[in-house]
Amino acid sequence: MKTPARTAIIAGNWKMNFGPLQAATFAGEILSDLVPLVEASSHIISIICPPAISLAAVQHAMREQYHQRIELGAQNMYFEEKGAFTGELAPSMVSELCTSVILGHSERRAYFGESDELVNKKTLAALRHGLRPIVCIGERPDQYDAGQTREVIASQSLHSFGRLPAEHVKEVVIAYEPIWAIGTGKAATAEGAGEVISYIRQLFGEMYGDEAALAVRILYGGSVTSDNIGEFMAHPDIDGALVGGASIKPDFVEIVRKTIETVGM
Ligand code: PEP
DSSP, X not given: OOOTXXXXXXXXXXXXXXXXXXXXXXXXXXXXXXXXXXXXXXXXXXXXXXXXXXXXXXXXXXXXSOOTTEEEEESOOOSSSSSSOTTOOOHHHHHHHOSEEEESOHHHHHHHOXXXXXXXXXXXXXXXXXXXXXXXXXXXXXXXXXXXXXXXXXXXXXXXXXXXXXXXXXXXXXXXXXGGGTTTSOOOOHHHHHHXXXXXXXXXXXXXXXXXXXHOEEEEEXXXXXXXXXXXXXXXXOOEEEESXXXXXXXXXXXXXXXXXXXXX
């Protein structure tokens, strides 16, 4: 069930959209609506995750229209501290600008070969640097059709967010994103997503104890819009959403508005 300590999170994954110029413009536009909204409710955090090259531009826009519960997140990072890793971002670099980092998104797993083991190393590195990891897990369409969802989720959970240090387990955020729902317009039902999310919470409890399971925030992701966010947020185990397509549209503000209608002021 939801607890007041589990502040809702609505995170926007802009994916590979908006270079610095466009990002600054779009961030400026949505922040003028987001800031007063978030100001009105202490039960929500909104995290904007632009492409790495646009992080500084969005941070600048956020300083001009500031609210402490509107945060900046990266879409990925490497686990090494520094060195000859061309094209990668170190955790310490990300933590200079961001509070959070999305890790193990299904697109990174599918197109860039990221394994659970790599995601685990990145998760541990994020926690060492005071970054909030948003760890993505979710089954493929063929696994869903074959009724293997629980099996896949159990394995991904064990290997992606296993071995976490006890003092940091509550800082992890998990995003359950069934791959068949991402970018397809075919969202899971709140009941279906809620069932898997309750299962993830149970698994987390088996790994880290009941107190951690009650505290960990688990988001749903996959074709979330302002039309369906209310149903997801009404589920007692769903603590927010990771939003892709709708996060680069004004609808993102409506998603936050509808979330506040559910979580209250
Ligand atoms: C995502 O990329 O994490 C995502 C959930 O995308 P969409 O909202 O477009 O399905």
